[in-house]
Structures are given as C-alpha cells and as structure tokens.
Amino acid sequence: MDIIILGIDIHGIELAARIATVDGYQLLGFIAHDLGNADTNNTKTFGGYPVLGGATALKHYPNAMHLPLHVWKLEHELGKQKWASFIDPLAVVAPGTQIGAGCIVFPHCFIGANARLDDGVLMLAGAVVNHDCHVGERAILTTNVSLAGGVKIGPGAYIGQAATVRQNLQVGANSLVGMGSVVVKDVPDRATVMGNPARVKGQP
Numbered sequence: 001m002d003i004i005i006l007g008i009d010i011h012g013i014e015l016a017a018r019i020a021t022v023d024g025y026q027l028l029g030f031i032a033h034d035l036g037n038a039d040t041n042n043t044k045t046f047g048g049y050p051v052l053g054g055a056t057a058l059k060h061y062p063n064a065m066h067l068p069l070h071v072w073k074l075e076h077e078l079g080k081q082k083w084a085s086f087i088d089p090l091a092v093v094a095p096g097t098q099i100g101a102g103c104i105v106f107p108h109c110f111i112g113a114n115a116r117l118d119d120g121v122l123m124l125a126g127a128v129v130n131h132d133c134h135v136g137e138r139a140i141l142t143t144n145v146s147l148a149g150g151v152k153i154g155p156g157a158y159i160g161q162a163a164t165v166r167q168n169l170q171v172g173a174n175s176l177v178g179m180g181s182v183v184v185k186d187v188p189d190r191a192t193v194m195g196n197p198a199r200v201k202g203q204p
Contacts, residue, residue, distance in 0.1 A: 007033045007069035013047035066101045
C-alpha cells in the first residue's frame, strides 16, 4: 500500500520509521500543510523523505492512501475518503474495538475490548485505552496516558503525558489535561485541568 503522510510534524518522522518496519507499506513522502496549492516541491525533504508539495499535489498520487497528522487542518476541504489508519504491529488491540479513519496508534499502546476511536485519533507510545472507552475525533493521547474503563474523551481533547483518567468519566471537547494529572471527576468542554487530583485551571 502506498502511503502519504499529511502534515509536517516531528511525530511524522517517528511514524515514517514505524511504517518502514511493516511489509506491504511504502511511504511516498509528506504533504506540507503550509505549502498551499503548490503542486510539487522538488528540493525539500523531511526526515529523509520527500515533501511532495502542498495539498493539490495529492492529485498526482491517486492510488495512495493518506495518514493525517494532528497538524493537518484541511480534512473539510479535501475529505477523508482516502484516510487510512496505522496500527503499529507492537500495539495490542482487543476484539470488538472500532477504529475510525485516519487513526495513528504507536508502539506498545493497548486498546481494550469494545473501545472506540473516532476519526483522526493519535495515540503516542504506551497509551492505554481500556474497555468500553470512546475517544472522540482528533483527540490526542500522549505517551503513557491511561484511560480506565468506560471513559469518554471529547473531540479535539489533548491528554498530556502519563495522565490518568478514572473509570466512567467524561473529558470534554477541546479540553486539555496536563502532564501527570489524575482525573477523578468530569472535565468540562474547553477546560484546562492539571494536578493530582486534577483541578480546572482555565475555561473561557
């Protein structure tokens, strides 16, 4: 399968390295989110791979599937029809899970039974999503995050490194949970929480 990574970000270099370990995947290069309508870009590379151009350069690769990084913001203009998901071979995915389009799951992650990832979820290395969790669209779970069973993460939420969320709680849309936080009560939409126990630090 030919793959193009959408967006330029350090996690793209890491993703490219993992794709290279999987038989049957061929990374063609990156599409830069900041090159606008550039059709080609013959001089720039990123992580040793070519930057193919801006969004319109995708028309030159009609058979390639796309992996969107979290910096990619053009899904509404270009659609998700060619979004693939990448589940690292060193991740564990239990039976009964649902994984949407454009999800990226790094090594040593765990996704439990009946969990659901909506489109564009990013799970960095070692993140744990236990049984019956629901992670909303474009949410980011960073390294060693742990969601106990039945947790709901809203769209666009960012869960910082090594944060823990107690079972059956809700973390609101576009909220931020600080690194190492222990969440023991629901988090409102667009709130910032941090600490042990996590407390709201900011909300518009």
